[in-house]
Amino acid sequence: MRIRSPGRGDALLTDLYQLTMLKAYWEHGLHETAVFEFFVRRLPPNRNFLLAAGLAPALDYLEGLRFEPDELEWLGGQPGFPSAFVEWLADLRFTGDVDAMPEGSVFFPEEPLLRVTAPLPEAQLVETRLISLLNYSSLIASKAVRFRLAAPTARLVDFGLRRAHGSEAGLLAARSAYIAGFDGTATALAGQRWGIPTFGTMAHSFIQAHDREADAFIRFARAHPRNAVLLIDTYDTEAGASKVIEIASGLRAEGIEIRAVRLDSGDLAAHARRVRRILDEGGCSGVRIFASSSLDEHDVARLAHAPIDGFGVGAALTVSADEPTLDSVYKLQEYAGRPRRKRSEGKATWPGRKQVFRTCEGGRLARDMLGLEDEALSGEALLRPVARAGARLRPDPPLKEIRERVRASLATLPSELRALKSARTPFPVEPSAGVRELAREVDRGSDGEQDG
Structure with missing residues (x-):
């Protein structure tokens, strides 16, 4: 297998259902702005925190996304993909915005590491590859920091x-x-x-x-x-x-x-x-x-x-032998200006564009608040703009800088969270009043057909 940088070809390195959905979006004109967020549902056993990694490879992928002629030729030969759709794919590029936690940040369940805002077909297509890159990179960084x-x-x-x-x-x-x-x-x-x-x-x-x-x-x-x-x-x-x-x-x-x-x-x-x-x-x-x-x-x-x-x-x-994966997901939180919320049993999501507000007291991590992007909450806002209109806003930071961020993040952790065994009391991430109220509003106005 030839090792390419993420995004240098291999647009077909995805789940087929991303392409079947794309075809349906294309056919029915569903191309308004969508907001997706990548987050981890729960901590694996014996983990008290996770470490964000994989943002640079993810941005490489998004910037380089395109279907090569051989990929289009193969897709055109598959049932259900008419030539007009394949021709449309030839011009598809990622043109959206990305906000993300900096690599090396400590994070916890339900906190978005990355938010994509883009036309629905673009935001949908990138799901599989983004999950793959962010899940694996964060999994291994979270394992490595334990050593x-x-x-x-x-x-x-x-x-x-x-x-x-x-x-x-x-x-x-x-x-x-x-x-x-x-x-x-x-x-x-x-x-x-x-x-x-x-x-x-x-x-x-x-x-x-x-x-x-x-x-x-x-x-x-x-x-x-x-x-x-x-x-x-x-x-x-x-x-x-x-x-x-x-x-x-x-x-x-x-x-x-x-x-x-x-x-x-x-x-x-x-x-x-x-x-x-x-x-x-x-x-x-x-x-x-x-x-x-x-x-x-x-x-x-x-x-x-x-x-x-x-x-x-x-x-x-x-292979992160004791815990070989993270329960990570990439979920639709808003479409066409309306907040969306999945309500599946055990897998419900918080709707809307969200931000993580972190507060430290006396040099130690005290609390994280999961708020709406435009809420006026205290604490440091962790998600930052990293790409606009499909392009990076700035060069990737040197790995040395990311390593320093890791050291600084670890220094803020209470000693119980730094242990190799599970803490007696997991670190809480509290949804804000605004997030809770938005969820109630979405539930009241939804008949179940708008779930993301």
């Missing part, structure tokens, strides 16, 4: 590309993990595309390709004199550490310093303690210890007191 909370000072590196559910997922995971506080990734394309620091050492196969483990160490160190990180657990971890001691002085005479050793199997805490002792007693106290091996955030927290300087994290991150 950073578990190990505030350790080096954290994303190792998860090879077990991600698809190449695009692995690439987006590298970006989401980095903005959430990881130090870098093993995914080379993430380094090329976004400037994320990349890290790589060696595989066990490099060791096995040599008759002597020490020869493998020496050759790798000479090949990478400024980044000599040696994998020492292929045969016997402690014996591997002893071989590092044996070769260290000779390499040092060549101007090569061994930077670190990596442990990838067994009882990591016990091995790390023994390896640390071997290295220190052998005059290699400056050699750091890096650990990997199917680690989740709870493993990292348990290893916090072991002499381990950093962790490589794989599948547990890139």
